[in-house]
Amino acid sequence: MGISKFFQRSKDSRPGGRNSDKQGARDNRPSPTPTLLEETSSSAAAVPLQATEPPVPATPGILSATAHPITPPSTEDAPSLWNRAYEALRNEDPQLVDRYEKLLSRELEGMPPQGDGLDDTQNRIDSNPNKRHGQLKEITYRGLQRADEKHIKYTLFGHDFVLKDQVAQAGRFIQTVKTLVNEAVKVSPEASLAWAGVCVLLPVLTNPSAAEEANRDGLSYVTSRIRYYTELERLLWPENLVKPGLKEExxxxxxxxxxxxxxxxxxxxxxxxQRWLATASRDAIRYDDWEGMLSKIKQLEQIVREESSTINTIASQKALQDIDMAASQHYNAMQSLLSIAKDHLGVSIEHRDISTEQLAELKLQRFVSLRSAIDPY
Known part of the structure; x- marks a missing residue:
């Protein structure tokens, strides 16, 4: 069941309408909630005001303000989404991933290859995700540093590349990529899986023909979106939104x-x-359906975008529910205090009336005593 369908079903299954809930609350006002005033204050202050929709009843599967906090399953030991994607790609196309890792291994070795083919290259990329991240991070930053040196001749993947022509403002292009990479890898180190090879090729991408080719086939678009999704993974799912089924989907x-x-x-x-560095055509493998691959990425982007919008709506409503619940707790606590104060006022009025009666009685007794003393008969 999709996230959007779940959200819609949750809305449809709420008992009664919003107005009927409020009317019921007026007819049968609940007793004060036994919550300390300090606790309600802190719960209200902790909720960010990030939406303007009116509060709604709690959605099934989502925490309410009075429920005991449910700790989400720990994700510290779970593989990152990028690692899961990388392993899924390896299972689906092991030859592709192996060739890529062999190509990156040439950057780690720093030695000229014996030939253009990758079959004789040893795969030195570690299978352990943590060690692999270290290797890819080294390759990524080495590529960024090399591209910033503004040389004419570069050694890329063990091959010499002579930059005969450069696009205008190549320095700004490289600086833009550096900013994207630094911020994306800082947020999600696992994103270096997608950056390492591209960073090595930065000098090639400043060539006008290569730049046009990259832009035409969608490399510029896909590369620019990586940072967005590294941020999305980190920020999207609120800690107080607990629904494992939705999270997994x-x-x-x-x-x-x-x-x-x-x-x-x-x-x-x-x-x-193969196009710009290698010279042996026997090693070339053609990937022609660039438009199809780009279209698939955009299709999946739309799915993730729609689901993230639904999650944001649920999270906003959850925040408003927390605020509404905290406000109700404040109101009930204040009503309780006002009731006590009213009782105290009633007692004070009774004491005042008794004192007034006693004073009047005392005055009457004094008057009678004085009159008896003056006129005993």
Missing amino acids: FDGHSVELYQHILEFQIKTVLRFY
Whole structure:
């Protein structure tokens, strides 16, 4: 069941309308909630005001303000979505991933290859995700640093590349890519899976023909979107939104999107290597359906975008429910205090009336005593 369908069903299944709920509350006002005033204050202050929709009844599966907090399943030991996507791509197309890792291994070795073919290259990329991240991070930043040196001749994947022509404002182009990479990798180190090979090829991409080719086939678009999705993964799912089924489905669609992004980036790197660096045509593998791959990525983007919009709506309503509940707790606490104060006022009035009666009685007794003393008869 999709996230949007779940959300719609949850809305339809709410008992009664909003007006009937309010009318019921007026007819049968609940007793004060036994919550400390300090607790309600802190719960209200902790909720960000990020939406303007009126509060709605709690959605099934989502925490309410008075429920005991449910701790989401720990994701510290779970593989990242990028790692899951990378392994899914390896299972689906092991030859593609192996060729890519062999190509990256040439950057780690720093030695000229014996030939253009990758069959004789040893795969030095570690299968352990943490160690692999370190290797890819090294390749990524080495590529960024090299592109910033503004040389004419570069050694890329063990091959010499002579930059005969450059696009206008090539320095700004490289700086833009550096900013994207630095911020994306800082947020999600696993995103280096998608960046490493592209960063090595940066000098090639400043060539006018290569730049036009990259833009035409969608590399510019896909590369610019990677940072967005690294931020999305980190920010989207609120800690107070607990619904494992929805989380798993959203993660599944994100992994599928990441897998296609990685496939696109890897095939692009291999194609540019064959087109601009390698000279042996026997090693070339053609990937012609660039438009189809780009279309699939955009299709998956739309799915993730719609689901993220639904999740944001649920999260906003959850925040408003928390605010509404905290306000109700404040109101009930204040009503309780006012009731006590009213009782105290009633007692004070009774004491005042008794004192007034006693004073009047005392005055009457004094008057009678004085009159008896003056006129005993």
